[in-house]
Amino acid sequence: MTTRSISSSGLYRAIQSRRNRGLGGLYIVVVAFLLLYVWLFPGIVSIGGFSKFTQNWFPLALVTMAQALLMLNGGITLSVGPLVSLGAVIAATSMGGFAGTWGGIAAVAAIGLGIGAITGIIVAHLRLPAIIVTLAGSFIITGIALLILPRPGGFIPGWFSDLLAGNTPVAFCLLLVAIAGWKLFMATPAGLGMYAAGENPVGAFRSGVSVERVKVAAFAISGLLAALAGLFVAAQTGSGDPLIGNPFTLNSIAAAVLGGVGFLGGKGTMRGAICGSLLLSVMINVMFFLGFPPVAQYVAQGLIIVGAVAIPELTAQRRKK
Amino acid sequence: MISSMPLLEARGISKGFFGNPVLKGISISLQPGRVHALLGENGAGKSTLINLLSGALQPDGGEIAVDGKAVSRFNPGAARAAGVAVVQQELSLASELSIAENVGLGAYPRRFGLVDYKALAEQVKTVCDMVGLTEALDTPVGDLSLGRRQMVEIAKALFLKPRVLILDEPTSSLSAHEAGILSALILKLRDQGIALLYISHRLNEVRALCSHVTVLKDGVVTADQPLAGVDAEGLVKLMVGRDPGDLFPTWEAVLPGEERISVTGLSAGMVRDIDFSARAGEIVGIGGLVGQGQEDFLLGLYGALPGSVKTARLCERDGLFSDVGAANAAGLAYVPADRKKEGLVLPHSIATNLLMPSLGKLTKNGFRDRGAEKNTVLQLASRLMIKGDTGRPVQALSGGNQQKVALAKWLPLDPSVLLLNDPTRGVDIETKREIYLMLRGFAAEGKLVILLSSDTPELVHLCDRVLVFRDGRTVAALQRAEITEEAIVGAAMGLTSREAA
Amino acid sequence: MNPVSTAVRGLFRSPPLLTFLLVALVWLVASLTLRGFGAYGHLRYLLELSAVIGIVAAGQTLVIIMGGIDLSVGAIITVTAILLPLISPAADPSGIVGIALALAIATGIGLLNGAGAAYLRVPPIIMTLAMATFLQGLLVMVAGGSAVSVTNASVIWLGQARPLGIPAGVILWIVVAISVLLILHRTPMGSRFLALGANPVAARLSGISITRNTLVLYALSGFFSGVAGILILGMNRQGYVGIGDPYLLTSIAAVVLGGTSILGGRGTYAGTIPGAILLVTTTALITIVNASPGWRSIMFGSLILALLLISGREARR
Incomplete structure (x- = not known):
């Protein structure tokens, strides 16, 4: 019998370590791929190499968080990619102009939060399927991005690009901040309520969780994260591109599913999703070093999504028989 | 027994859905330190009564009183404030969250806006000890058996420190051992002065635990009396007939x-x-x-x-x-219980619904045979005595006629x-x-x-x-x-x- | 009851007819106000463009009626348009073999979509999105980035010929339209699609197989996307990566413009036909007033969202 060997003060840590143990297999796979990568490309174990590697990972990690957040709450979003584009476009058009660098950052954050919240209100209060609402939303957001900046261009201050995407691991530190922010959120009643509402909305409602408000908050935070990923991409490329975010929609779903997040809500963990994004990022890099053309990653993504859903489903079906 | 001031009362409450009365002016009074049994057959109105007593529904007539004073809008918030906690039949748990996080959901102790895990652990430990949950508090609920989850659900209700505790079929998935612990707990809570309402289909449990019984039949109270001296057959007689x-x-x-x-x-x-x-x-x-x-x-x-x-x-x-x-x-043919969700395609026409199972049969050269379909629909409609246009959406029909459609659609397959x-x-x-x-x-x-x-x-x-x-x-x-x-x-x-x- | 008011009311209850009237109205007003709009050549050109969208939207209509959305139609068009010139055997001067092969591939891709949704329980929208991404990558790897020119005689005929003054593409559209209308309204399968879209639980308990119909449905959608891909190839004379991309959004928009509920269970291809024409016409008009691709995307997205809000309101009633 498992007794309460832990002291009551260690409850939080015990819950966390148990979640980590559940992901042991995933951690091993991620470490194996990382080692393979180091072996293929030893340059990664330098400040510069590590910085570049984490800069490639960072936007994917952010959009994966944006996606996983909603999937854990029982939703999904197809407007992640367009939001990344919009974030990049707003950054590239506002930073050089009236708003200045900080004003630009604030504008990106505000737009991301706002669009996310509006989507959330439509989904939660009108009870419409998130997948179709965000599909329609993705077209509208793409259109807005194209209106603001019809073709790649705009301006990002050089120092800002150097800060985020230079030879220092600033991106990695920002990722740690984002993860810390998530952990903080998940330690609030609202965060736990969001998780509970994903799997059992009726039960959560009866337990006093304001299910609709939590859903709107989830969409808003998701929008914020996606737009900030766009800000980073703009800094990385030094300009804005109204279509640059498109691959992120499927990428974010692939990474979340790879990390064990289920389509039906309440299944999986954010740390799993982040590991999934790291795994996907390393896979893409490894494929690149093995000489696959860049487009091969699209092929891989399609296979990964279907595989990540199919393998558990098939094993479950076989077990039933 | 001297009855003291009831903690929670329903006074002549009525409730109907879509014109069907479910409860017709019933009263029940939950006293501190008493385990009150609520018995009734399927559809007697037990669930509706529980929902009214927990504020999930508002009565059409009559009133709910707390500590003897009528409460004008008895909603879930008011029920919570009055100390009413309900253990529902369906679980309200999230399987990936730990026992502690589930038990505290909706009432977490906080510090600086965050969940105070230290206080949570202490408080949850207290209620888990009461219900005999010995599993580590960090165990995800999904790892527990159905019976253990039911105990978590009970702990969750106790976490709210209720004055009135309503238990709806709490033992249906419990092992004998767990049910024994629960029985002891119920008696202990009773001795602490909590008012309990106990709904169960296990008569021997009811007789062992409860001292008072209210029997519902077709939305009216047929008995409201001490349980002593009534035997099992007597109880069954009060419910049926x-x-x-x-x-x-x-x-x-x-x-x-x-x-x-x-x-x-x-x-x-x-x-x-x-x-x-x-x-x-x-x-x-x-x-x-x-x-x-x-x-x-x-x-x-x-x-x-x-x-x-x-x-x-x-x-x-x-x-x-x-x-x-x-x-x-x-x-074989099957007519489901929930005709709106499982039996019929509500927005589609009566004719379309009637033809659904026999579509593959009424064909000519691979195409739908309009003539044969029309005849079939006409025959069925006359047999069912459904008058008027069969092109109307089936949702326009009364419940009874809808049910006839859900049944009759199988007849062409004989x-x-x-x-x-x-x-x-x-x-x-x-x-x-x-x-x-x-x-x-x-x-x-x-x-x-x-x-x-x-x-x-x-x-x-x-x-x-x-x-x-x-x-x-x-x-x-x-x-x-x-x-x-x-x-x-x-x-x-x-x-x-x-x-x- | 007054027969005239009954007729008017019936009209407003029939989205296909309403959309047709809207098209007629727009054409009339535009012909009177815009120089060159009403010319036979211009209207014929609009119809040719509508034919392409209408054929893509044929499969999309069926998918949406059954409660899904096929996000891979654009990619399947591209696959067909690029592969057809490469796989048409030189030994077959008519080009029929190449067309048959290309259609088989398109149908096979659709079947894979259906298998993923039916057997692996991947949500259909995700499955088709993953398929689109997969194909996009695969094509660049297989065919490279350059455009391929078509020499297949049948395909060129389809894209360029005008028997009796009517573009062959429009004739093809008429054939497709009749087939889809027959499938949807005159075969048991069409009724099954509608039932599954409106209430999958009730349909299943009435003996309608979800698995089988999902497979057939996505195979059909793949087939019609393939047909559209061949027509586009014939009209463009060359295929390149991205040639099918514009047709994803327009196919969905044409379907919902025609009154088919985006939540499934209600609709008809008879509405999609005028929907496609209306879409092409408005696009042509906003091109005249110099609207950018951004505005088009916003317009289509808002249209889908607005119709979703309406469908949702009706579904809740």
């Missing part, structure tokens, strides 16, 4: 024909290891309290729920059906076995009468009818024999002469047939 009037047709049993269904060791969903056989020309009733596996039994036979058998012979065919289409082809899941639920008297006539007619034509019903008089007045389900097994198999409401309800409540007889 309605004058059927001329609702049911008179009929003669037909001589059963060849064997249509024969299964041994059937397990599917909740159903465990059932042996069953039935012949052409019979109406076999399936009774028991709601959710004891009756529906899974029908779905298992119908190939709609994966299951396993030792042996199975269904309509001259070996083994269970792999899908519904195969069952239809062999001559099924030899009809599996009916509560076909008269929410149906008006006139339609009920028609459906009963149809059912006996089917039996007379040599069809086998398996009638699952939550309405006990139906089982008594229509069936050749009745099986009573409890916890996924059959606990009684009553032959024609033995079928009485007392026997069915008694078996459903877990009395042996000797006690109930």
